[in-house]
Each structure stands twice: as structure tokens, then as C-alpha cells.
Amino acid sequence: xxxxxxxxxxxxxxxxxxxxxSGVADSAVHAREIAHRIGRPxxxxxxxxxxxxxxxxxxxxxxxxxxxxxxxxxxxxxxxGGQKARSILVEExxxxxxxxxxxxxWDGRRxxxxxxxxxxxxxxxxxxxEQHPDHVSKTHFSTILPVTPRIAKEAIAATGVTGGxxxxxxxxxxxxxxxxxxxxxxxxxxxxxxxxxxxxxxxLDGHVDMEAEARDQHAKLLKELGIGPEETRQARPPTDxxxxxxxxxxxxxxxxxxxxxxxxxxxxxxxxxxGGSLTLFDAVRSQGGHPANYCEIGGNPSVNxxxxxxxxxxxxxxVEKIAVMMNVxxxxxxxxxxxxVIKGCIEAGKDPSETIAIFRIxxxxxxxxxxxxxxxxxxxxxxxVSMYDAAGRAVAKMKSA
Amino acid sequence: MPxxxxxxxxxxxxxxxxxxxxxxxxxxxxxxxAQDQGGxxxxxxxxxxxxxxxxxxxxxxxxxxxxxxxxxx
Amino acid sequence: xxxxxxSETTFIVQGITGREAVNLTRENLDYGAKIVGGVTPGRAGxxxxxxxxxxxxxDITAKTRVDGSVVCVPPRFTRDAVFEALENGIKLIVVVTxxxxxxxxxxxxxxxxxxxxxxxxxxxxxxxxxxxxxMGGVGGPAANTKTAYSKGSIGxxxxxxxxxxxxASTLTAAGMGQSTAVSIGGDAIIGTSYAxxxxxxxxxxxxxxxxxxxxxxxRMEAELAEWIQQHNSRLPIVAFMAGRFMDEMPGMRFGHAGxxxxxxxxxxxxxxxxxxxxxxxxxxxxxxxxxxxQERLGEVK
Numbered sequence: 001x002x003x004x005x006x007x008x009x010x011x012x013x014x015x016x017x018x019x020x021x022s023g024v025a026d027s028a029v030h031a032r033e034i035a036h037r038i039g040r041p042x043x044x045x046x047x048x049x050x051x052x053x054x055x056x057x058x059x060x061x062x063x064x065x066x067x068x069x070x071x072x073x074x075x076x077x078x079x080x081g082g083q084k085a086r087s088i089l090v091e092e093x094x095x096x097x098x099x100x101x102x103x104x105x106w107d108g109r110r111x112x113x114x115x116x117x118x119x120x121x122x123x124x125x126x127x128x129x130e131q132h133p134d135h136v137s138k139t140h141f142s143t144i145l146p147v148t149p150r151i152a153k154e155a156i157a158a159t160g161v162t163g164g165x166x167x168x169x170x171x172x173x174x175x176x177x178x179x180x181x182x183x184x185x186x187x188x189x190x191x192x193x194x195x196x197x198x199x200x201x202x203x204l205d206g207h208v209d210m211e212a213e214a215r216d217q218h219a220k221l222l223k224e225l226g227i228g229p230e231e232t233r234q235a236r237p238p239t240d241x242x243x244x245x246x247x248x249x250x251x252x253x254x255x256x257x258x259x260x261x262x263x264x265x266x267x268x269x270x271x272x273x274x275g276g277s278l279t280l281f282d283a284v285r286s287q288g289g290h291p292a293n294y295c296e297i298g299g300n301p302s303v304n305x306x307x308x309x310x311x312x313x314x315x316x317x318x319v320e321k322i323a324v325m326m327n328v329x330x331x332x333x334x335x336x337x338x339x340x341v342i343k344g345c346i347e348a349g350k351d352p353s354e355t356i357a358i359f360r361i362x363x364x365x366x367x368x369x370x371x372x373x374x375x376x377x378x379x380x381x382x383x384x385v386s387m388y389d390a391a392g393r394a395v396a397k398m399k400s401a
Numbered sequence: 402m403p404x405x406x407x408x409x410x411x412x413x414x415x416x417x418x419x420x421x422x423x424x425x426x427x428x429x430x431x432x433x434x435a436q437d438q439g440g441x442x443x444x445x446x447x448x449x450x451x452x453x454x455x456x457x458x459x460x461x462x463x464x465x466x467x468x469x470x471x472x473x474x
Numbered sequence: 475x476x477x478x479x480x481s482e483t484t485f486i487v488q489g490i491t492g493r494e495a496v497n498l499t500r501e502n503l504d505y506g507a508k509i510v511g512g513v514t515p516g517r518a519g520x521x522x523x524x525x526x527x528x529x530x531x532x533d534i535t536a537k538t539r540v541d542g543s544v545v546c547v548p549p550r551f552t553r554d555a556v557f558e559a560l561e562n563g564i565k566l567i568v569v570v571t572x573x574x575x576x577x578x579x580x581x582x583x584x585x586x587x588x589x590x591x592x593x594x595x596x597x598x599x600x601x602x603x604x605x606x607x608x609m610g611g612v613g614g615p616a617a618n619t620k621t622a623y624s625k626g627s628i629g630x631x632x633x634x635x636x637x638x639x640x641x642a643s644t645l646t647a648a649g650m651g652q653s654t655a656v657s658i659g660g661d662a663i664i665g666t667s668y669a670x671x672x673x674x675x676x677x678x679x680x681x682x683x684x685x686x687x688x689x690x691x692x693r694m695e696a697e698l699a700e701w702i703q704q705h706n707s708r709l710p711i712v713a714f715m716a717g718r719f720m721d722e723m724p725g726m727r728f729g730h731a732g733x734x735x736x737x738x739x740x741x742x743x744x745x746x747x748x749x750x751x752x753x754x755x756x757x758x759x760x761x762x763x764x765x766x767x768q769e770r771l772g773e774v775k
């Protein structure tokens with residue numbers, strides 16, 4: 001769950017990281033006021049969750065408050081990586097002597113957090129790592145031992161930084177590690193961290209990602225930063241369909257059904273579980289099918305939940321048929337899912353035997369489930385039909401319909 | 402609205418026995434049985450289709466007084 | 475033989491009185507598992523399908539040998555439960571719970587490595603050595619488990635619990651039994667990766683080949699590829715890669731917590747390339763796995 005730059009900086013500020021004077025503007029007038037208050041040349045930066053702001057022309061400088069207002073109007077409408085600006089950050093502009101990079105993330109292979117530091121900041125760190133490996137250090141650290149400054153010191157010194165710079169950078173970078181661990185972040189990054197010509201060290205740009213699993217634990221912080229529980233902060237904002245899906249999922253605690261992603265095809269999918277859904281979605285697409293949605297049901301959802309999910313998928317314009325498919329299930333029950341999808345079709349005013357292109361869920365309580373499906377004349381199959389072939393049957397029905 | 406897949410039948414005698422009704426309301430994991438303030442049995446129709454066929458109601462009541470009917474058989 | 479567990483393995487269930495744990499206990503017992511106790515603080519003296527419940531892990535380890543623990547407690551209590559198992563000398567811990575923040579997972583794994591113990595999961599369904607025992611929810615009720623799993627020579631490793639059973643069921647239908655199947659977990663950081671299980675399968679005379687289920691996200695497949703190349707493995711491997719559509723959708727999370735494309739190395743295209751370079755065969759469909767394994771086993775002979 002990504003934070004905007006201004007939110008990341010608000011978090012940094014709470015922990016005493018050095019930042020330039022700034023303000024978040026939501027109008028040209030407001031931008032002028034902030035620039036006036038700062039009283040020196042400023043930089044205006046579009047607040048989007050995507051990279052590539054500079055390239056898109058959404059970061060610009062202004063020497064006077066009037067110019068700041070004008071630039072606000074100029075860059076606010078710019079779409080960066082498909083995203084509209086939420087606001088514009090107006091920040092003091094200072095002459096830079098040297099740029100550094102500091103980032104903390106998880107290394108899934110070593111199963112430890114890793115501090116990445118470079119004395120070549122301001123550009124893409126992956127590129128620096130490839131072209132100037134001696135200017136990038138990677139320092140893994142323990143999650144059990146307390147965080148002490150030697151981790152940051154070793155990481156910084158490994159890139160050849162010494163003298164006063166080493167001693168001034170160390171506490172800043174060490175605090176970044178503290179922030180990373182305290183808030184269950186998956187990324188805490190300062191790029192660039194700069195030394196100004198006047199000798200001060202300042203965080204110029206930064207960004208943090210919080211683990212979705214830890215949102216509840218940090219609800220207070222998120223509320224204070226103004227991040228609402230409805231903000232998914234994925235690569236794109238959720239659609240109405242996806243928001244309604246989340247409501248279905250939240251409607252009762254039994255199992256998972258409703259975690260949907262919208263696509264623009266015509267075949268509705270009621271699929272599961274986590275891995276099975278990925279497998280089945282590929283199987284539909286590779287055989288020429290056009291899914292209307294992705295979803296993953298699992299954990300034995302209630303009849304009502306599956307019913308509501310079915311109705312949601314069938315409410316999408318152009319969706320006449322659904323395919324109901326899972327891997328062999330052991331926890332989720334075949335009969336319960338069968339009841340849910342049939343009920344959903346009926347409540348949506350549709351004939352289950354026409355609407356359900358295929359039902360392929362083998363496993364727990366399948367004898368009972370198959371009786372229900374037979375009674376309602378739904379086309380179903382057992383485990384002798386592969387997931388791939390079941391998806392193929394659904395796609396073939398769409399083509400002949 | 403009655404269930405599409407499941408119906409339950411409770412004998413008159415069991416339905417009037419407040420102790421049996423209380424037990425039914427307690428054991429059912431999907432709340433098909435409820436007890437009104439006067440102690441009378443109320444079948445919660447919207448929960449009928451949630452029945453997981455656990456048979457706990459049948460063992461909680463005197464034998465043959467509760468029947469779970471699968472409407473798809 | 476098998477890996478990790480066999481019919482002699484003794485284990486406990488932490489959080490045994492919870493709804494999911496009660497089910498899991500019954501399913502494991504029905505399959506023949508030796509469950510020597512359960513833990514739920516404050517519930518000492520109760521029993522779950524004949525398994526005694528205790529307040530602390532040490533109440534059980536003090537009187538009997540405990541090889542492993544299945545941890546099935548809510549996310550905010552999981553780290554504590556795993557630490558308790560580790561500090562009482564348990565060496566194999568299956569963490570079923572999902573939605574545990576990475577920091578706590580990393581802490582569990584770090585302590586496990588200090589104590590010479592192994593963690594499987596989190597967010598997994600556990601381990602099964604067909605015909606011997608199972609430890610965790612994998613396969614579901616014993617009757618269902620017996621339909622899907624059969625004893626044999628294929629080792630199975632999967633990032634998806636459900637797909638572990640789908641693959642085993644497909645193998646069983648083709649007359650190919652399994653030595654041990656491990657649901658390794660769907661999180662970004664897990665206790666034991668494919669590459670870390672390979673030495674165990676390599677040393678197990680029962681295992682003749684490996685089937686793998688894989689997904690986008692993480693570096694686990696690259697790590698496996700490197701291991702294979704460095705160790706000149708005797709075991710032919712067939713891998714199935716799901717989520718190919720995700721290559722076009724960077725930044726979107728699908729399925730498991732660890733399943734997201736954040737960089738090129740996370741894509742299925744890159745992972746397939748790395749695995750093929752290491753001699754791992756990549757199946758287009760689950761149903762192709764048995765035939766591809768048979769071909770490779772034929773070459774070995």
C-alpha cells in the first residue's frame with residue numbers, strides 16, 4: 001500500500017528526519033500562499049502514486065509565488081502513469097552539492113530486511129547497481145537484535161563515504177531503518193537524500209509502502225495521515241464493481257468471495273482458490289476466452305456470499321454466462337458453492353442451466369454438490385476433467401452462443 | 402422465502418417443548434432455529450439454504466422429531 | 475522413506491480449540507497422525523477428539539517427545555506461539571495462519587535458524603507423506619485425502635495449498651504416487667523455499683522426481699534454478715507456472731500475498747526462462763505434468 005510523497009514525508013517528519021520547508025497545495029491560490037510563506041524559489045511536484053513524474057513534466061520550478069500559482073495550473077491536469085494528481089507539493093528549492101540513495105526493503109531469499117545505500121542518488125537505483133556496483137552497498141540486518149547505528153554506518157562507509165558526511169548521514173539512515181520496522185513497511189526509500197551547498201543534509205524525495213496485512217495495527221497513523229480504509233492503493237484505483245465486490249466479501253466472516261478485479265470481457269468467472277484462480281484465469285485466456293472478472297473464492301464461503309458474488313458478476317453489462325471452477329477442494333464445500341451460484345442465478349432472474357457454462361469443482365462433499373447441479377440441469381464435471389479442459393468447455397460455449 | 406435447497410420439519414411436540422427449542426437454537430451453526438420470547442420455535446427461512454448438513458439438530462432433539470429435507474433429492 | 479514427516483512423527487497443535495484447528499485435528503487423526511497434545515491458554519484439561527489440551531507447550535514437551543507443531547492461531551498471536559514452540563525445542567513448525575506481517579515472519583524464521591529448527595509456511599496447508607501421516611489441513615478430510623494422494627515416488631512442492639492437492643490428484647489418477655507433498659506457503663517470506671527442500675528430496679531414496687506449482691512474485695524460482703545448476707541434482711523436475719496474465723499487470727496483487735509483479739524478475743516469463751535454463755521442464759497445463767515426468771524418468775533409467 002503505497003503512500004504519496006507528502007504522506008511519506010509527514011511520516012519522516014514525525015521521526016525527525018531533516019526536510020525542506022513545504023506545503024501541500026490543492027489550488028493555485030494555495031500554491032501561491034505556500035511559495036510566499038517559504039520566501040524563496042520552490043519546486044512544485046505532482047502527487048501521484050506512479051513513478052515517472054519528471055519525464056511527464058509534472059515536476060517544475062518557480063522563482064516567485066505568482067509563478068508557483070501559474071505552474072500549479074500547468075501541472076495539476078497532467079496524467080502520470082494513468083493517474084490524476086491528488087494535490088501538488090510545494091517545497092523550497094535548494095542548491096545541491098551531492099545526492100545519495102537510501103532504501104530499506106525485504107529480501108525474500110535471505111528472509112531478512114536489507115538496507116541499500118548509494119552515493120549516487122537521484123536516479124534509478126537498479127541502474128546504478130548494474131553500472132556502478134562499487135557505489136551501491138547492500139547490508140542485511142537482524143529483526144531480532146535491536147537496530148543500532150552501526151548498520152547504517154557500515155552500509156554508508158561501504159560506498160566509500162567517510163569524514164563528516166559519514167557521521168551526518170548515519171543517524172538519518174538509521175532512523176529510516178527504525179521507521180521501516182516500526183510501521184511494517186515493505187519499502188522505505190529516500191531518493192535523493194542530499195547534501196546542500198550550505199552543508200545541510202535534507203530528504204528531497206522519498207516514498208514508503210506499508211504492508212496491507214499491517215493496516216489494522218497502524219490504523220491510528222493512517223487516520224492521522226488521512227488515508228481512508230477504502231483506499232486500496234493498488235496500481236490503479238478500484239472500480240465501482242471492485243468496491244461492490246469488497247462489500248460482498250465484508251458482508252459476513254465466513255470464507256472469501258468477492259475479492260474481484262474487473263476486466264472487460266463477457267465471461268463471468270466464479271473461480272478459486274488463490275492458486276487455482278491464477279491457473280484458471282490463464283486457462284480461459286489461452287483458449288481465446290474473455291474474462292469479465294478475476295476473483296478468488298475459498299475458505300468455504302457461505303451460500304449467501306457466493307450468491308451475492310454471482311449476482312454481482314451477472315450484473316455486469318454484457319455478461320450472460322459464468323464459469324464456476326476451482327482446483328480440487330478440501331476446505332471449501334462443493335455443495336455449498338453449488339447452492340450459492342444456482343441461487344445467485346435464480347435471484348438475478350436467470351436460468352442456472354443456461355447461465356452456468358460449466359461447474360468444475362471436485363473434492364469435499366462433491367456427491368452432494370453433483371446432486372444439486374443435476375437437479376438444476378447445470379453442466380458439471382468431476383476431477384477427471386482437467387482445469388484447463390473445463391475452462392475450454394466454457395470458452396467453447398461462449399463462442400457457440 | 403422458503404429454502405431453495407433445504408427445508409426442516411420439526412414435529413409439533415418438539416416445537417412446543419421450550420427446552421428442545423432452546424437446544425436447537427444453540428446447536429445450529431447457521432442459525433436456522435430461533436426461539437421467540439415466549440419460547441416458541443421460529444424457523445429462520447433466510448438461513449435454510451446455509452444448512453451444512455451437520456445433523457446436530459437431529460441429535461439434539463428426540464429421535465425423528467426433526468427432519469432435514471434435501472429439496473434436490 | 476519420505477521427507478520431513480513419517481508415521482512415527484509426533485506433533486502438537488497450537489490453538490487446538492479454534493474452529494479450523496478442531497477440523498484439522500480430526501482430519502489428521504483420521505489419517506493416522508500421532509498428535510500428542512494441543513495448546514490453548516486457559517483451556518487446560520479439555521480434550522479435542524481425545525487429544526489433551528494444555529496451557530503451555532512445555533507441559534507436553536516435559537513428558538513426551540514432540541517432533542513438530544502445527545500453529546493455527548490468529549495472526550496477532552502467531553509469532554508468540556512459534557517462539558514458544560521454538561524455545562521448547564520443537565524442530566519442525568507448520569504455520570497455517572495467513573495475514574501475518576512480514577516483520578514477524580522474519581523474526582520467527584530468524585529464531586528458528588538460531589535454534590536449528592525449520593518452519594513451513596506461513597499461509598500454507600502443511601505436509602503429507604501419503605500412507606504415512608499428514609501434518610496440517612492439506613487434502614482435507616481423511617477420505618478426500620485418500621482419494622487425491624497415493625504413496626509413490628514424486629515429491630511435490632507448491633506455493634498454493636489447493637494446487638498441492640490438484641497436482642497430487644492428477645498424479646494419482648495417472649498412477650503416479652507421491653513421496654511427500656509440501657504446501658510451502660503463499661507469502662512473500664516463507665520459512666522453507668523450494669531450494670531449501672531440495673537437499674531433503676535429494677537424500678530421500680523414495681523420491682525419484684519432483685513436481686512444482688509456481689506463481690509470479692519473489693525470487694524463489696531463480697533460487698531453485700541456481701541450486702539445481704550448482705548441485706547437479708539427480709531429480710528431474712517439472713514445474714507448472716500459473717498467473718501468466720499477471721505479467722501485463724505490474725503492481726496488482728492477485729491470489730496470495732506474495733503474488734505481485736513488481737519488477738522484471740517477478741514475471742512468469744522471466745521465471746520460466748530461468749527454470750528452463752537450469753533444465754527444469756515447464757508444463758503448460760497441470761494435466762501435462764504426469765506425462766512429462768514419465769518421459770524424464772524414462773531418460774533417467
